[in-house]
Amino acid sequence: MATINPYLMFDGNCKEAFEFYKSVFDTAFAEFSLFGDMPPQEGMEEISEEQKTKVMHAKLQISEETFLYGSDIMTKSDKEFSRGDGFQLSLDAKSRDEATNLFDKLSEGGNITMPLSGTFWGAYFGMWTDKFGVDWMVNYDEPSRIL
Structure with missing residues (x-):
């Protein structure tokens, strides 16, 4: 059966938040990657140098069955980030x-x-x-x- 974990979305400060959570839960990153680590994708526009420094995926193990995930949201110019955009449910x-x-x-x-x-x-x-x-x-x- 699948497990469900929170996936938090941030407006550019995911790394800072996850460094804090890492210290609180006294754990190491299970995974951590930046948008700049992503290879070019066919049909997608190139991302800026600033966007490349944003967190694509962070993963902290909180307990044996629970992970906390996070990412910086890549907003488009026609849509601003709002707190309601701050999470997703992630099924493993x-x-x-x-x-x-x-x-x-x-x-x-x-x-x-x-x-x-x-x-x-x-x-x-x-x-x-x-x-x-x-x-x-x-x-x-x-x-x-x-x-």
Whole structure:
């Protein structure tokens, strides 16, 4: 069965926030990457040098089954960041089938913002806003990625 974890979104201060959370929970980063670590993506515009320094993904293990995730939000000029944009629910699936099932059912009637597919970081991943306005993401780490 999938687990669910909070995914916090920040307006440029994710690194500062996660350094603080790391000290509070006395843990190390399980994962940490910047937007500048991302290889160029076909069909996507190039990001600025400032955007490259923003956090793409931070992950802290809080307990055996709970993680705290975070990212800086990449706002577009026509949409400003608001506190309501500050979180998503992240599902960690135990299989590709479970990820697909959760994605298909929870996104029905909603808006898919990133179709479920393989990623450059070795996961099967997708994002959507459900029909009630709640932002979700699902992730399944491919066995070849897990060391």
